[in-house]
Amino acid sequence: MTRAIFVISLVLKTIISATHEANIKVQVEQGWLQGEELELVTGDGKYFSFKGIPYAAPPVGKLRFKAPQPAIPWEGVRNSTQHGSKCIQFDIFTNKLVPASEDCLFLNVYTSNLNPKVPLPVMFFIHGGGFESDSGNVDNYGPDFLVGNGVVLVTINYRLEVLGFLSLDTEAVPGNAGMKDQVTALKWVKKNIEKFGGDPENITVFGQSAGSVSTVLHMVSPMSRGLFKRAISMSGVPSCDWAMAYQPKRRAFVLGKQLGFDTTDPENLLEFLQNVSAEKLTGVSPNVLASEEVSNILKMFHFAPVVERDFGQEHFLTENPEKLLMEGKVSQVDLMIGHSTSEGIGDLILFEDTFLKTYSQYAELLVPTKIQVKKNPEEVFKLSDMIRKHYFGTKSISKDTLQEFLDYINDSAYGYDIYRYINLLSKVLKRNTYVYKFTAVSTRNIYGKIGQKYNFTVAGHLDDTAYIFDPKHANLNIDKKSKEYKIVTQTVALFTNFAKYGNPTPDKSLGVTWTPFNNNSEAYMDIGEDLTPGQNLDADVAAFWKSVFDKAGLEF
Known part of the structure; x- marks a missing residue:
């Protein structure tokens, strides 16, 4: 009798499971x-x-x-x-x-x-x-x-x-x-x-x-x-x-x-x-x-x-x-825009020998291509000297100046261009713009982790994605008592709140208010282990690179 009940129960479970699977259909x-x-x-x-x-x-x-x-x-x-x-x-x-x-x-x-x-x-x-x-x-x-x-x-x-x-x-x-x-x-x-x-x-x-x-x-x-x-x-x-x-x-x-x-x-x-x-x-x-x-x-x-x-x-x-x-x-759409602390860390470590050698030998490489293709070599070299002095002083471009080179990559290949676009967009968008800098560091920083070899502990290019997605290839554990889980929870809340309401912090549940960007306050949110509001993101970076483009006679 017991065996018969077991068999009937198993059959019923199979039928229910098959019925449930059959219902997972969409036309x-x-x-x-x-x-x-x-x-x-x-x-x-x-x-x-x-x-x-x-x-x-x-x-x-x-x-x-x-x-x-x-x-x-x-x-x-x-x-x-x-x-x-x-x-x-x-x-x-x-x-x-x-x-x-x-x-x-x-x-x-x-x-x-x-x-x-x-x-x-x-x-x-x-x-x-x-x-x-x-x-x-x-x-x-x-x-x-x-x-x-x-x-x-x-x-x-x-x-x-x-x-x-x-x-x-x-x-x-x-x-x-x-x-x-x-x-x-x-x-x-x-x-x-x-x-x-x-x-x-x-x-x-x-x-x-x-x-x-x-x-x-x-x-x-x-x-x-x-x-x-x-x-x-x-x-x-x-x-x-x-x-x-x-x-x-x-x-x-x-x-x-x-x-x-x-x-x-x-x-x-x-x-x-x-x-x-x-x-x-x-x-x-x-x-x-x-x-x-x-x-x-x-x-x-x-x-x-x-x-x-x-x-x-x-x-x-x-x-x-x-x-x-x-x-x-x-x-006219709501916008959330930003970047990570050290966008170039993956490029620097993966290609350090090539980068350091070529950028040290060919000075014009320090100048953005959008300037290089519009100016003559003499002007490009003057701008290159200006950039080199700003980031490296009198030091050579070598393994001893990896931090300086990392700053240069972040600012020249990402930071200033993003800053300029934020300002352009804020002038024409009639909807709110929310600006962020992603600084979180934990075991989920798959790409920034490369920098540990050189004692760099940073949020690199792509690292932010591991806090809103679960990259299955990486087998990252989520312990609900961990720092990682806390950062994931608050980052996902920011992104999904924005998708739902057009506002990353529509209530007090995250303990902060993310103020929209405008050209006066230049408000932004630092997304790290904690959420920290700030103002004038990358102001020093923006000022220097604006002077480079001004010297080149180019608006952008």
């Missing part, structure tokens, strides 16, 4: 999706996960380099328990080809409630990686913390490097295919997110590094207008030297020549490049400046967003982003 525009229910890493509950959802047609064959086309409907129920393929890429940290595919335009949706009484705010994340690598997968961007705080999270893949950002300056391939992928994903979310419990009228676009640059570009792009309500920019703006393409058409023809096809005809080049294997278009270095032969990662990536020529078709960007801002041509 979107293209068809039915089968998701799954997963445990939050914090142990505080569960969430629904839908991975590998196609938001556009596979960009292969004659669609290579072109604007994305609508997603293809499917028959039956599509299994959405596994990620779709990553976009083909070389990992910028390991410099190795990542198992991936051209058929990679997938997104992932995570939610705690498929049928909430009130639709949940949506957070749409754009990954970084220099427009060259990474994906929206849980390897780096596990959703647990955010969905546990009452938002729907969407992460995406978009085409990278040559496949995503080739520009032939033609109507067929004007550039920005990867940016148009992002817009297409946003449009998909706008149409379908209600089915996952999300609010299509309350979407926050946010991103880190290249994803941060993308976020700011969406604010000025006519294609993105009306698709989101709020934006969070983490460590990158379009004026950073590495953020926008330089001489993209010329670079495209250099690429063809490197691959054995020397032509001046863009149509012939397109036909050739559409028939080259995707692997041959990955990890390439079609340099157009001699300086790129010795230094690239801080100065520019080979393929990135471009200012397109207006061919009368729908376009992502046809004017310089700064010009658009100065003319007030920006989406």
